[in-house]
Amino acid sequence: MTKITQIKALLSLIVLFSFSIVTAQNEPQCGTIPTPESEKFFQNSLPQVRQFEQEYYQKTLQRSSTAVSSVPVKIHVLRTDEGAGGFTESTVNTIISDMNTYYANAFLEFFICDVINYIDNSELYDFSTDEQDALTLTNNVTNVINIYFANSVSTAEGGGLCGYAYFPGGPEVILMDNSCALNGSTMPHEMGHFFGLSHTHGNVNGTLTTELVNGSNCDTDGDFICDTPADPQLGFGNVSSSCNYVGNATDTNGDDFLPEPLNIMSYSRKACRTLFTPGQYARIYGVYQASRSVMACPSFNVDLTASFTRECSDTMTVDFLDNSIGATSWEWDIDGDDVIDYTIQNPSHSYSGAGGYDVTLTISNGSESLTKVYQDYIIVGGETTNTTQVVLTLVTDDWPAETSWVFRDSAGTALYTSPDYIEGDDDFSSFTETFDIATNECYSFEMIDSYGDGICCSSGNGSYTLETLEGDTIDGGGNYGFGKIVYMANNVLNTDDYFSNTTISVYPNPTQDILNIKLSNTNDLPDSYNVYNMLGQIISSKKITQADDLRLQTNTFSNGVYYIELMKENSSSTIPFIKN
């Protein structure tokens, strides 16, 4: 199967996502519902999610901060007409805190937004899926995860469910059967669906997975995650009470399945499910960053802005503005090292040293605190260049349509973007692009591979190089997964640099016999000057020791264009002039 048809197969599998429940098992299962919106959403967001997954792996290796972002959940507890039954607040707290032990690995932590909403309605207390509108239209809080705890949950046909949720793009609703909510695995399982995780046996229940044991189609079949082994659908019947797989199913190659009975996203025995894989955590993190990070509790929420987030030179002063709701105290870690740097509401901070910095703000209202991590929020400096043009040379692999790039200035404006490389026409081809750049400005260049395999080496030896006009290499490679970004700062002078603080001009221009150099500050003279002709030959040089040295005799020069280069310590500034 080609890569394209594999992707089509993946999409059609998601369309087939069904509500069916396997009744042969002794435990009620999960009834997560697909919607056309969520299927479309999944297709559209997958490239971005995969880029964030790449970032997740980098973060787990390199991240200095261990802070986790607070995600709001609204708790709704169903009770009888008389207010009987239903969870207490302390039970709910235990369920959420147990779930948080897993999601900390995806850098997330759930917190309960406002007080618990008790719904006293005997009809809804034993909940049927066809009553969802009646329940949620009057109770849902927008832009938070609404978790409803019911005495029982069943399909409209009467089949028992442990719970259900929606994929991203669907409603922000999770229904939980109370007894299942206490088993320790159904709550993190349903939240997994909310963050885009499929069952390890795939999105179709009761049909043998097409994912192969040898892993060759792991990213397009089954749960579309490669570090979860192919799962023939675990259940009470093929998992022993000691949590071992005891089935004997084989895939279409005849290979014996070796599924993971501990995986939370499987249909294994509930008590056995205690494991998410790194690939699953990466998917959760990716979906959060791509589509769920804007969730906010209306009464208590972390939010901030900054005066600048990108600076070309290696020093930068940033004024932070707190836009949080409900805060009475603030803790800022403005450089991602887990150390609190400021406790005032609106700090100002001077960064020195090139790099990307995480900013973490924790707010408190006196009894609770919330945290939000803004990954790589502040970018300072970058690869130093001194040129007028940057040249991109790209050699595509066998899948050119997966490749794109964008060249941005410091404001984030895309100055140059890739053409659409055409599958079939542009395979294994070489392209050269030239980007005009300015001095005292910084840029970012991003290479993107929508499939996540770079352009080297499984489908051809593609590569790219980014060079200055003079041939100095800025960046390059081909083995970059979903993509990479490089920051560069072009001829950026430090603020203590003489020529960035001194305005220089020459007059009269054109000149006949005398050329005057005018300085904005005559108390601090340049060291010397050279005069060049059009051929780059030095035709005059002088040390500058007094103000009189700023007058040049040009009567001996032949008519034409000249350049005067003024030098001070290690820097210089060049101005053209005309002799006639």
Ligand SMILES: [Zn+2]
């Ligand atoms: Zn499920």
